[in-house]
Amino acid sequence: MDTLRAKETYSFHCQGCxxxxxxxxxxxxxxxxxxxxxxxxxxDWCCHPxxxxxxxxxxxxxxxxxxxxxxxxxxxxxCNQTLTEEVTSAGAADSQxxxxxxxxxxxxxxxxxxxxxxxAVAQGTLKLYITQVVVRPAVGDGKLDASLNRSAxxxxxxxxxxLDLSNSLSSFxxxxxxxxxxxxxxxWVLNGDSIIAAVPEKSVGEESSISPLASLSPSxxxxxxxxxxxxxxxxxRASIQQxx
Amino acid sequence: MxxxxxxxxTPLCVFRIVTSWEVKSIGHPVVLPLKVCEELLQVxxxxxxxxxxxxxxxxxxxxxxxxxxxxxELQRRPLLT
Numbered sequence: 140m141d142t143l144r145a146k147e148t149y150s151f152h153c154q155g156c157x158x159x160x161x162x163x164x165x166x167x168x169x170x171x172x173x174x175x176x177x178x179x180x181x182x183d184w185c186c187h188p189x190x191x192x193x194x195x196x197x198x199x200x201x202x203x204x205x206x207x208x209x210x211x212x213x214x215x216x217x218c219n220q221t222l223t224e225e226v227t228s229a230g231a232a233d234s235q236x237x238x239x240x241x242x243x244x245x246x247x248x249x250x251x252x253x254x255x256x257x258x259a260v261a262q263g264t265l266k267l268y269i270t271q272v273v274v275r276p277a278v279g280d281g282k283l284d285a286s287l288n289r290s291a292x293x294x295x296x297x298x299x300x301x302l303d304l305s306n307s308l309s310s311f312x313x314x315x316x317x318x319x320x321x322x323x324x325x326x327w328v329l330n331g332d333s334i335i336a337a338v339p340e341k342s343v344g345e346e347s348s349i350s351p352l353a354s355l356s357p358s359x360x361x362x363x364x365x366x367x368x369x370x371x372x373x374x375x376r377a378s379i380q381q382x383x
Numbered sequence: 384m385x386x387x388x389x390x391x392x393t394p395l396c397v398f399r400i401v402t403s404w405e406v407k408s409i410g411h412p413v414v415l416p417l418k419v420c421e422e423l424l425q426v427x428x429x430x431x432x433x434x435x436x437x438x439x440x441x442x443x444x445x446x447x448x449x450x451x452x453x454x455x456e457l458q459r460r461p462l463l464t
Contacts, residue, residue, distance in 0.1 A: 174411070208414055211432035255416050270419050293419070294426050298449035304411060314410030315420055323420040325404050327444065333449055368444035369427050372401050
């Protein structure tokens with residue numbers, strides 16, 4: 140698997156419209172961030188007050204920090220032309236839940252197609268989600284071939300990430316959350332080595348007439364797949380509320 | 384013999400599972416923007432709808448099969464260690 144490396148040049152493209160967002164970025168350091176919820180166990184490791192309390196881990200000018208689903212980068216002057224920023228109140232819509240504070244999110248979007256790419260987590264720091272950007276080594280003209288199929292990109296990116304995480308954490312339960320901490324989806328990775336074959340319905344109906352050569356065509360090739368169980372929390376809550 | 388009601392997730396069962404995951408803090412957090420969460424659910428629902436009816440549910444969970452075929456963008460994605 141390719142990873143971002145220090146001292147190599149990369150360009151960042153919008154996944155929606157392939158516009159180049161960040162040009163010729165070279166990082167001095169590429170560092171993994173601690174996994175989610177790391178703050179919760181700091182007390183178990185320190186015999187003194189938490190040295191990280193209320194401190195965010197932010198990148199320096201030529202750093203790239205890698206999270207589970209995002210990268211943190213320093214903003215540069217070119218960003219003003221390719222990115223737009225809009226402040227929203229994430230908790231405002233959920234007016235019934237008065238216990239949770241209203242989170243203000245500074246959303247970062249593509250200036251060309253308005254696809255939400257991430258957030259501005261602090262002054263001069265960009266958080267870009269891996270499902271929203273395509274990163275390429277900056278060689279040649281650096282253009283992407285064509286607009287990528289959105290759902291296929293999302294499916295493969297998330298599936299590969301879940302498989303990586305389940306391998307590294309030996310944990311197979313995941314809760315997909317929004318940035319304000321609201322759980323949206325529960326996922327349970329069952330099987331990372333399933334094989335699926337998509338066969339057109341027409342071919343199944345005419346099974347007897349398929350020649351051996353036709354069965355080797357690309358559309359009939361078996362591919363690797365991730366089998367998972369899922370529950371939508373929003374659907375579950377809505378169903379219960381309807382019953383009540 | 385399986386009873387049909389065991390195969391079809393009921394809202395109450397689903398709600399119990401959601402609550403149980405929340406109370407026991409099961410599940411490694413995977414944070415994505417709301418719009419992406421909705422897109423992801425749609426992708427999973429579409430995958431679920433292509434499965435044979437007998438394979439769409441497992442207890443109270445729905446089943447999804449995510450394609451991981453070699454994909455040029457994946458090999459070059461910024462991920463991760």
